[in-house]
Amino acid sequence: MTLSLRTLALATALTAVGMAHAHNAWLLPSTTVLSKPDTISVDAAVSNDLFVANHAAMRLDNLLITAPDGSTVKPESEAKLKHRSVFDVNVGAPGTYRIAVVNAGGFASWKDKATGQQKRARGTPESLAKEIPADAQEVTVTQSVGRIETFVTVGKPSAPKPIGQGLEMVSTGGAFTDLAKGEKATFALHIDGQPAKDLEVTVTAGNTQYRDQLAEVKVKTDDKGQFSVTWPTAGMYWIDASTKDNKTTMPQAKERRLSYAATVEVMP
Amino acid sequence: MQVRYSLAIPTLAALFGVPAVAASLGASIEVPRLNVSEYHRPYVAAWIERADNSVAATVAVWYDVRTRTNNPEGEGTKWLKDLHQWWRRTGRELQVPIDGVTGATKPAGTHGVSLPDAAAAKLAPGAYKFVVEAAREVGGREVVSVPFQWPPTKADQQRASGSTELGDIKLELKP
Numbered sequence: 096m097t098l099s100l101r102t103l104a105l106a107t108a109l110t111a112v113g114m115a116h117a118h119n120a121w122l123l124p125s126t127t128v129l130s131k132p133d134t135i136s137v138d139a140a141v142s143n144d145l146f147v148a149n150h151a152a153m154r155l156d157n158l159l160i161t162a163p164d165g166s167t168v169k170p171e172s173e174a175k176l177k178h179r180s181v182f183d184v185n186v187g188a189p190g191t192y193r194i195a196v197v198n199a200g201g202f203a204s205w206k207d208k209a210t211g212q213q214k215r216a217r218g219t220p221e222s223l224a225k226e227i228p229a230d231a232q233e234v235t236v237t238q239s240v241g242r243i244e245t246f247v248t249v250g251k252p253s254a255p256k257p258i259g260q261g262l263e264m265v266s267t268g269g270a271f272t273d274l275a276k277g278e279k280a281t282f283a284l285h286i287d288g289q290p291a292k293d294l295e296v297t298v299t300a301g302n303t304q305y306r307d308q309l310a311e312v313k314v315k316t317d318d319k320g321q322f323s324v325t326w327p328t329a330g331m332y333w334i335d336a337s338t339k340d341n342k343t344t345m346p347q348a349k350e351r352r353l354s355y356a357a358t359v360e361v362m363p
Numbered sequence: 364m365q366v367r368y369s370l371a372i373p374t375l376a377a378l379f380g381v382p383a384v385a386a387s388l389g390a391s392i393e394v395p396r397l398n399v400s401e402y403h404r405p406y407v408a409a410w411i412e413r414a415d416n417s418v419a420a421t422v423a424v425w426y427d428v429r430t431r432t433n434n435p436e437g438e439g440t441k442w443l444k445d446l447h448q449w450w451r452r453t454g455r456e457l458q459v460p461i462d463g464v465t466g467a468t469k470p471a472g473t474h475g476v477s478l479p480d481a482a483a484a485k486l487a488p489g490a491y492k493f494v495v496e497a498a499r500e501v502g503g504r505e506v507v508s509v510p511f512q513w514p515p516t517k518a519d520q521q522r523a524s525g526s527t528e529l530g531d532i533k534l535e536l537k538p
Contacts, residue, residue: 128444128450129441129444130440130441130442130443130444130450130454130455131440131441131443133441250455251455251456252455273451275447275451362447362451363447363504
């Protein structure tokens with residue numbers, strides 16, 4: 096079933112933030128298009144429904160907000176509520192802001208030599224190295240790199256600079272905040288700065304709680320890593336993709352799991 | 364004075380090879396009277412779009428232009444983006460206020476707008492659309508467009524009508 100696959104993929108992405116049963120992780124900006132500098136609010140949560148905070152608040156330790164000129168913007172009024180986290184972003188300069196939560200870490204499982212018990216841990220390479228005993232058996236370590244983000248534009252959109260690390264969505268000329276109902280948008284997925292070919296991308300409209308079906312659209316990236324979506328209706332959409340490879344940067348890990356999720360707004 | 368003036372025009376026209384009287388485009392935009400509990404005058408943008416949806420000219424933008432003294436929050440321009448289509452097509456490229464284009468929001472009624480002669484002179488021959496978009500605070504949004512050919516060969520009137528936020532849109536073309 097697609098839902099369990101998605102749950103699994105996201106769960107791996109979120110191990111670094113300590114979510115045992117993660118579902119859809121999302122950032123939801125109050126607005127993505129502004130005609131003058133202002134302060135916007137963003138909700139951040141991990142939930143069953145898009146974009147309803149009904150499961151867990153997202154941790155904001157790894158929140159990084161980048162202004163159009165590449166400088167870092169500090170979030171304001173940060174708060175972690177029961178089911179969602181919230182923060183404000185002061186968007187002052189013309190162009191597109193990138194608001195991202197990037198989770199990088201790993202999870203490990205091993206058998207304790209003395210007791211024969213199965214053990215699990217998640218964390219950074221350093222903390223995992225400390226936690227796994229030297230005599231542990233059947234050690235498997237998996238690295239995970241996950242990016243959850245959204246974009247907000249003041250005035251004319253600009254193209255945020257690609258990160259070049261992990262799985263990410265990059266512009267193919269159009270803007271992330273210039274989407275309209277009935278129009279086709281083309282983006283590309285990159286892994287470590289290279290086109291992510293033949294990767295499945297899921298596009299789901301928000302308000303899933305008011306539909307009997309998820310009604311997600313699945314598209315595949317082409318040789319250039321590109322995929323296109325024609326927006327059927329206006330609203331907030333969630334774009335997600337995940338994959339794995341063996342290009343680990345963690346010494347203990349053999350496998351790297353990559354995930355990406357973006358929230359974009361489509362105007363009527 | 365009178366004599367000098369009438370002499371000057373044909374001289375200038377002869378000099379630049381343009382007709383003394385250029386084709387003109389005028390329009391009337393009806394802001395309907397709405398019976399709603401909380402009424403705010405709509406933001407309205409009117410512009411001329413080429414066949415490929417690119418914008419040839421912005422004719423009018425009516426928004427809350429009140430100054431700092433009586434609109435201390437200076438919120439007026441904040442809602443310009445709610446004229447979604449105009450904003451995407453051209454609004455975000457422009458710096459408001461624009462002389463002869465931007466103005467205060469209008470009450471219910473019929474209001475005239477016209478394309479300045481200088482802008483009309485720059486319109487290349489072809490098919491265009493006159494587009495009017497209205498967005499109202501705690502209300503709806505509507506876009507109405509009227510296709511036309513430029514330059515007009517005869518005096519012509521085109522019209523279209525909105526159903527909610529806009530009433531009659533009348534386009535007057537003169538060769």
